[in-house]
């Protein structure tokens with residue numbers, strides 16, 4: 001299959017296409033076309049039951065008409081996703097929620113009011129119209145409304161809910177740029193709408209309401225503290241059945257073995273080994289911010305010299321910036337042909353808890 005990638009900026013009106021003719025089947029051609037044409041083509045393909053990769057404010061999603069089981073089956077095929085892993089449904093507008101789900105809790109309504117559109121996914125009891133393949137046979141459906149202007153424009157024009165998991169192969173690091181989607185799914189999907197780098201860089205927070213308590217099933221850009229004004233919040237400890245594959249101990253994993261440490265300082269790099277470092281910010285490897293003196297800074301340089309590749313998630317110690325860079329930097333380190341990636345935990349405030357969660361899962365790589 002030929003994969004096309006188009007750049008899109010919402011609201012752009014001028015014309016002109018530089019699209020090439022498709023060459024051999026199975027070959028990927030990267031095409032840049034005018035955004036209007038890109039939108040029109042994405043909408044047409046989705047109407048026809050095809051899959052299209054679209055940017056959201058969290059990560060890129062691989063979208064298909066959520067009410068068309070044949071279209072949704074193509075998502076599973078392209079991602080090599082096991083059928084037991086249910087998908088998130090993205091709404092064209094808030095009103096569409098009542099068509100696919102039953103809203104029972106007033107807390108859910110308040111969360112919707114506060115966080116939609118945005119990076120919060122809520123689990124509801126589903127209506128019959130939602131095909132079993134979307135929910136992996138569950139009686140519940142995960143729903144959110146993306147705030148990304150490109151996604152919104154397309155889903156609104158379509159006026160149908162879109163099922164969209166992250167546009168990566170199952171278990172891999174989610175893509176945060178159009179070219180990353182191409183790396184993951186080249187030749188497996190017909191079309192990628194490139195909307196630049198995604199804002200948050202990690203997947204949405206997933207919650208469900210049980211007996212008036214907000215249970216966090218996956219940490220994400222909406223931190224637990226932001227949910228507290230709406231009720232008691234607890235993290236669901238995954239015992240027994242896994243409710244969300246984002247809860248699988250191994251997920252979001254680079255190919256290279258990754259270990260997670262509290263502090264990169266003093267990490268013993270074995271000679272002859274190609275070891276890369278993923279640090280929080282340039283001063284972070286010497287402990288807390290208060291210790292950052294000129295002497296400590298020299299020590300950092302020396303520590304960092306033992307690593308053949310180093311990435312700093314943020315230049316200034318900003319957690320939002322760190323989240324936005326996380327998956328790109330994991331990809332970059334993964335491409336360095338390393339024996340090992342050593343990642344450093346970040347402070348657990350705000351979105352930091354979700355960053356640490358992804359790093360933990362990336363580190364629990366099965367040994368083949």
Ligand code: TXA
Nearest residue numbers: 058061086087140141142165166203204243244245246
């Ligand atoms: O930010 C995001 O949520 C991105 C963008 C594309 O929207 N999507 C995403 O989808 O991360 P995916 O498929 O990679 O993750 C979907 C998560 C999984 O952990 C899945 O188990 C959970 O949602 N999920 C889906 N339906 C569920 C349900 N009925 N009950 C509990 N968890 C569910």
Ligand code: MG
Nearest residue numbers: 165166171174
């Ligand atoms: Mg995913």
